[in-house]
Amino acid sequence: MPNDTTHARQISVAADEMIAMTDPITDAMLRRPSPCAEMDLAALLGHVDGLSQAFAAAARKDFGPLTSTPPDPAHSELAPDWPDALRRHVRDLADAWNTPEAWDGMTQAGGVEAPAEVMGTIALSELVLHGWDVARAIGIDYALPEEILQVVFDFHHPPGPQSERDGMFGPVVAVPDDARLIDRLAGLTGRDPFWPHGTLEE
Numbered sequence: 001m002p003n004d005t006t007h008a009r010q011i012s013v014a015a016d017e018m019i020a021m022t023d024p025i026t027d028a029m030l031r032r033p034s035p036c037a038e039m040d041l042a043a044l045l046g047h048v049d050g051l052s053q054a055f056a057a058a059a060r061k062d063f064g065p066l067t068s069t070p071p072d073p074a075h076s077e078l079a080p081d082w083p084d085a086l087r088r089h090v091r092d093l094a095d096a097w098n099t100p101e102a103w104d105g106m107t108q109a110g111g112v113e114a115p116a117e118v119m120g121t122i123a124l125s126e127l128v129l130h131g132w133d134v135a136r137a138i139g140i141d142y143a144l145p146e147e148i149l150q151v152v153f154d155f156h157h158p159p160g161p162q163s164e165r166d167g168m169f170g171p172v173v174a175v176p177d178d179a180r181l182i183d184r185l186a187g188l189t190g191r192d193p194f195w196p197h198g199t200l201e202e
Contacts, residue, residue, distance in 0.1 A: 046076030
């Protein structure tokens with residue numbers, strides 16, 4: 001598992017990419033479908049906003065409703081000032097994990113307790129995977145360094161039984177071994193790498 005410095009840097013890069021992707025999103029685009037079943041783009045962004053707050057609290061060991069409540073992605077809602085709020089919370093997530101103390105001991109998110117270093121990797125995974133979802137929904141390229149994609153791929157590979165993945169990921173989508181790493185990661189986490197998407201001009 002990468003060391004804490006590497007983890008923190010990777011989370012920051014993934015957070016920067018997520019924040020950058022919010023710039024072209026207009027209110028008219030929020031009802032677009034997303035690769036996540038039962039979530040349009042608005043619900044997806046609301047989920048990202050919520051998980052950002054929860055994982056920031058997990059990094060700080062600030063236990064309470066934010067860390068003890070399981071997520072309900074299908075019912076996530078965006079605040080009226082969502083662009084500023086989302087960017088602020090995603091940046092706060094990255095900042096919270098950018099301290100040595102964040103990676104020590106045990107912590108909690110979504111009502112689940114785990115070693116902090118594992119929870120930090122989950123935070124990275126959430127940013128990376130949902131960053132892909134947002135990119136597909138708005139029709140832009142999703143370009144993260146392969147070293148980050150590899151960390152998330154290795155974290156989820158090999159996939160466990162589907163009974164253990166339900167509620168997190170759909171069934172694995174078969175992708176050729178020689179496909180791009182981002183496509184293999186999408187398939188590994190139950191996403192269709194070729195999920196249709198719109199364009200920014202729609």
